[in-house]
Amino acid sequence: MTLTIAIDGPAGSGKSSVSKQVARALGYGYLDTGAAYRALAWHVLARGTGAASDTADEAVVVAAASEFPYAISLDPDDYWVRVGQADVTAAIREPRVTAAVSGVARVSAVRAQVNELFRRLVRDSGRPGVVVEGRDITTVVAPDAAVRILLTAAPEVRAARRSAELSGEDAHAVAAALHRRDAADSTVVDFLTAADGVTVVDSTELDFAQTVEAVLDVISATDPTPQENHDGR
Numbered sequence: 001m002t003l004t005i006a007i008d009g010p011a012g013s014g015k016s017s018v019s020k021q022v023a024r025a026l027g028y029g030y031l032d033t034g035a036a037y038r039a040l041a042w043h044v045l046a047r048g049t050g051a052a053s054d055t056a057d058e059a060v061v062v063a064a065a066s067e068f069p070y071a072i073s074l075d076p077d078d079y080w081v082r083v084g085q086a087d088v089t090a091a092i093r094e095p096r097v098t099a100a101v102s103g104v105a106r107v108s109a110v111r112a113q114v115n116e117l118f119r120r121l122v123r124d125s126g127r128p129g130v131v132v133e134g135r136d137i138t139t140v141v142a143p144d145a146a147v148r149i150l151l152t153a154a155p156e157v158r159a160a161r162r163s164a165e166l167s168g169e170d171a172h173a174v175a176a177a178l179h180r181r182d183a184a185d186s187t188v189v190d191f192l193t194a195a196d197g198v199t200v201v202d203s204t205e206l207d208f209a210q211t212v213e214a215v216l217d218v219i220s221a222t223d224p225t226p227q228e229n230h231d232g233r
């Protein structure tokens with residue numbers, strides 16, 4: 001049985017970097033669920049130009065999802081994402097993919113498909129636990145996870161952290177893109193409010209190491225008995 005640590009939060013709240021470090025500290029796997037939506041957006045865009053690559057067209061997205069040879073590493077020290085033979089680890093972070101991903105993520109058939117994949121990846125991970133991060137992990141993907149955390153930070157702090165990462169780009173444009181994506185995503189999933197039983201970790205006043213420590217504290221304060229996976233297996 002694999003223990004699930006579920007972490008949700010808005011863009012730039014530190015979900016991926018903090019979850020990866022928490023997974024390392026615990027000897028757990030790390031599952032980045034946003035990578036699946038990003039890789040599907042990349043896959044649609046890779047179909048060329050014109051209607052066939054329109055990520056805002058639900059039929060196009062569903063068709064692409066039906067032939068989507070997706071693979072991801074759960075090793076926090078060897079992270080990669082592939083679509084077929086293509087290593088898309090870096091490509092899915094490109095602004096053109098980031099700008100297109102919310103369109104893909106609002107298709108409910110796609111969400112159902114990738115949620116099943118996430119549960120299977122955790123179940124088959126062969127690890128004692130997996131830290132799973134995204135937007136709807138605490139509520140939809142693994143509502144019965146052993147530990148459920150909403151990782152937040154003030155919008156201006158998240159924007160500043162993302163800008164620091166993308167030092168060559170205009171800070172205002174980076175902040176605007178981040179808030180635009182949150183606004184689009186929050187019409188599909190509520191990742192700004194903690195559901196019942198979800199612990200909030202607000203990193204606004206914390207540095208990276210303190211945030212990792214705060215998450216580890218929540219985990220150790222919670223009974224770490226492995227729970228059955230959401231689908232009962």
Ligand SMILES: Nc1ncnc2c1ncn2[C@@H]1O[C@H](COP(=O)(O)OP(=O)(O)OP(=O)(O)O)[C@@H](O)[C@H]1O
Nearest residue numbers: 011012013014015016017161165203206207208211
């Ligand atoms: N507590 C913190 N203090 C300072 N910097 C932080 C903190 N947490 C995360 N960061 C930094 O903020 C940036 C954004 O973090 P990260 O990419 O992990 O966010 P995210 O929530 O996964 O974002 P997205 O949803 O857009 O992928 C990274 O550069 C990360 O190192």
Ligand SMILES: Nc1ccn([C@@H]2O[C@H](COP(=O)(O)O)[C@@H](O)[C@H]2O)c(=O)n1
Nearest residue numbers: 033034035037101102105134135136185
């Ligand atoms: N559980 C999730 C995770 C992600 N998304 C969508 O994917 C986009 C990219 O996510 P990142 O964490 O890599 O930034 C995100 O903007 C959402 O559109 C999701 O819907 N559910």
